[in-house]
Amino acid sequence: MQKKIGDGLFFLLITILFASFKIPPSSPKQNTLRTIVIDAGHGGKDFGAAGKYSYEKNVALAIALKLQTVLQQAMPDVKIVMTRTTDVFDPPPVKANKANAAKGDLFICIHCNSVPKVRHSEVIGHKSETYYTGKGRKKKKHSRQVPIYRTWYTQNPVTGTETYIWAAHKNEDKELAMRENESLYIDSTQQVEDFDADSPEGRILSSLKTQQLFNRSANIALDVEDELEKVGRVVNGARQRQVGIWVLQATAMPSILVETGYISTPSDEDYLNSVNGQQEICECITKAVQKYKTSLETNSFRPVTDSSQ
Numbered sequence: 001m002q003k004k005i006g007d008g009l010f011f012l013l014i015t016i017l018f019a020s021f022k023i024p025p026s027s028p029k030q031n032t033l034r035t036i037v038i039d040a041g042h043g044g045k046d047f048g049a050a051g052k053y054s055y056e057k058n059v060a061l062a063i064a065l066k067l068q069t070v071l072q073q074a075m076p077d078v079k080i081v082m083t084r085t086t087d088v089f090d091p092p093p094v095k096a097n098k099a100n101a102a103k104g105d106l107f108i109c110i111h112c113n114s115v116p117k118v119r120h121s122e123v124i125g126h127k128s129e130t131y132y133t134g135k136g137r138k139k140k141k142h143s144r145q146v147p148i149y150r151t152w153y154t155q156n157p158v159t160g161t162e163t164y165i166w167a168a169h170k171n172e173d174k175e176l177a178m179r180e181n182e183s184l185y186i187d188s189t190q191q192v193e194d195f196d197a198d199s200p201e202g203r204i205l206s207s208l209k210t211q212q213l214f215n216r217s218a219n220i221a222l223d224v225e226d227e228l229e230k231v232g233r234v235v236n237g238a239r240q241r242q243v244g245i246w247v248l249q250a251t252a253m254p255s256i257l258v259e260t261g262y263i264s265t266p267s268d269e270d271y272l273n274s275v276n277g278q279q280e281i282c283e284c285i286t287k288a289v290q291k292y293k294t295s296l297e298t299n300s301f302r303p304v305t306d307s308s309q
């Protein structure tokens with residue numbers, strides 16, 4: 001019974017909200033892709049992961065710059081903002097601020113993955129070991145046989161891509177980013193003046209917007225993985241990461257992080273450093289962005305269930 005009343009109140013509030021703030025849920029101005037922010041992961045003193053001969057920061061920058069070109073050719077009307085175009089280090093908050101200040105409609109982070117080598121060990125013999133029991137007069141000397149191990153490491157053969165969106169339990173952070181940047185998602189200047197993001201109504205609106213951001217991020221994450229699979233890449237899927245993607249939580253826009261391959265695996269490292277590989281990755285991401293733009297313009301995003309909630 002209580003839940004019903006709660007739901008009723010909630011929807012009443014929402015109705016009042018939309019009525020009083022006059023925020024059309026699908027205003028034509030919002031439903032287009034105007035600005036894309038591309039973030040090359042790491043940079044400068046932050047090298048990221050390492051392969052045999054290359055560093056993640058350089059590969060990420062090369063792919064990000066190429067993505068800028070390929071996207072701009074495919075979508076000449078869209079503005080593209082880069083968080084970095086050279087080998088510099090900016091802390092994640094600085095990058096998030098750049099994206100928010102650019103009023104991005106979509107945030108794409110480019111990274112490479114890596115895994116440690118696989119540890120193996122086997123018994124190659126035994127040796128005698130001395131040990132004691134008791135104290136003082138009762139102290140007794142013993143000996144026992146203990147195994148001798150040989151330990152070695154081999155390449156982890158994992159390859160392929162993952163595309164991440166922020167984890168559900170980080171929704172509060174995303175809502176904070178939304179509240180702090182409320183002017184980014186309320187179009188009319190008059191509405192911005194009237195809007196108190198920290199009011200209960202503001203919080204509900206932030207929360208609704210966050211759900212929408214989740215769904216939009218999930219849609220493009222799934223499409224990026226789909227496009228990469230079509231060209232024959234190993235795809236490990238669209239995922240929600242629990243830790244370590246600060247920029248995804250702090251940007252007030254749909255955001256994805258593409259792990260373009262495993263720099264620690266030689267075949268992927270070669271692919272990530274090759275002209276053809278980089279081009280292929282950028283074309284796949286661009287196709288997914290084009291789908292995203294169409295979905296925005298036709299309001300046709302697929303509902304995606306947040307499995308981690």
Ligand SMILES: [Zn+2]
Nearest residue numbers: 041048111112
């Ligand atoms: Zn990285």
